[in-house]
Amino acid sequence: MNRIGQKELFLLDMDGTVYLENELIDGAKEFIETLISTGREYVFMTNNSSKSADAYLEKLKKIGLPANEGNIFTSGMAAAIYIKQQKASPKIYLVGTRSLKKELIEQGIEVSEDGSGDIDFVLVGYDTELEYKKLEIACDLLCNGVPFLATNPDVVCPARNKRYLPDCATICYMLEKATGKTPFYIGKPRKEMAMTAIEWKGSSVEKTAIVGDRLYTDIACGKNAGVLSILVLSGESTVDDIEKYGVEPDLICSSVADITPNL
Known part of the structure; x- marks a missing residue:
């Protein structure tokens, strides 16, 4: 020690x-x-990419932990850095939360609402706002050869009372089984x-x-x-x-x- x-x-x-x-x-x-x-x-x-850095900062302060912008680094931030390293002016389709979408847009990444146009990447995060339509659009894009990225390989997210909630990798597992495509995890x-x-x-x-x-x-x-x-x-x-x-x-x-x- x-x-x-x-x-x-x-x-x-x-x-x-x-x-x-x-x-x-x-x-x-x-x-x-x-x-x-x-x-x-x-x-x-x-x-956990379900929240932006700002949202985490607010949460940490609310529960009593001292923190500022220099203390927060999320897999969503890492994903934004990675995507911009791979492609100039990237356009993606996101299976993720509104907080993650906002963070990506602030980093200069265009996020498609419906998967139309030239999509450079499908990015999957820990989506606590998941709807079936998102999975349907993601499957179509993946089957058409769009690269498959994911923020993190966590299967579950721990909760109170020894409970666990489905995390990013569990969502990816559905898409993998439906399309045969495997994601590249960034976090x-x-x-x-x-x-x-x-x-x-x-x-x-x-x-x-x-x-x-x-x-x-x-x-x-x-x-x-x-x-x-x-x-x-x-x-x-x-x-x-x-x-x-x-x-x-x-x-x-x-x-x-x-x-x-x-x-």
């Missing part, structure tokens, strides 16, 4: 790590306050998600730790990027899942409250 004290930047998952739905996980506020008081940087780096566990955040904060791999509740996204992202990975057991993954996914975290904690004394 002494390795934690050497880190200057903490990449933090949100869902299942610092809160569940609208409730703070015990010790989360004290953890963030300790990061601030000890002069450390932190980025809330989430695969965690791809190392680019972490490396972009590290560069954004002007830090380095050696000075960074990633904290999350999912082995196959958060911890795998840390492993792929070469940063210290800390699994918290307050969300989805359990110790028994380590063998299942073949991903070994550097450290395991019950929650972020266990990290605080080591800062």
Whole structure:
């Protein structure tokens, strides 16, 4: 645990790590306050693309966690960066929320309402506003050869009372089965998600730790990027899942409250 004290930047998952739905996980506020008081940087780096960065900022403040625009990095932001790297003046069809659509448009990406015209990519996110018509349009485009992108490979999103909700990968699974097409996932566990955040904060791999509740996204992202990975057991993954996914975290904690004394 002494390795934690050497880190200057903490990449933090949100869902299942610092809160569940609208409730703070015990010790989360004290953890963030300790990061601030000890002069450390932190980025809330989430695969949940259902909300924009502004919406996450509002939510964090509402539940009592200090944050500003420099503390939020979503898979939607990563998707926007990736799409613009692939295509100048891109036009996409989105299976996603209105918040994600707004964020993409603000990043200079044209979002088609009905899939008409020349579509460069179909992008699927964690769509909590999902309608069957969206799936129908996406299937038509994918069957016509439009590239298939997705914000994150999470199968479920953890909720209160040990419940789970269908996430982005579950939506993608329907489209995969219907079209035979496989998406390219942009968010965690791809190392680019972490490396972009590290560069954004002007830090380095050696000075960074990633904290999350999912082995196959958060911890795998840390492993792929070469940063210290800390699994918290307050969300989805359990110790028994380590063998299942073949991903070994550097450290395991019950929650972020266990990290605080080591800062």
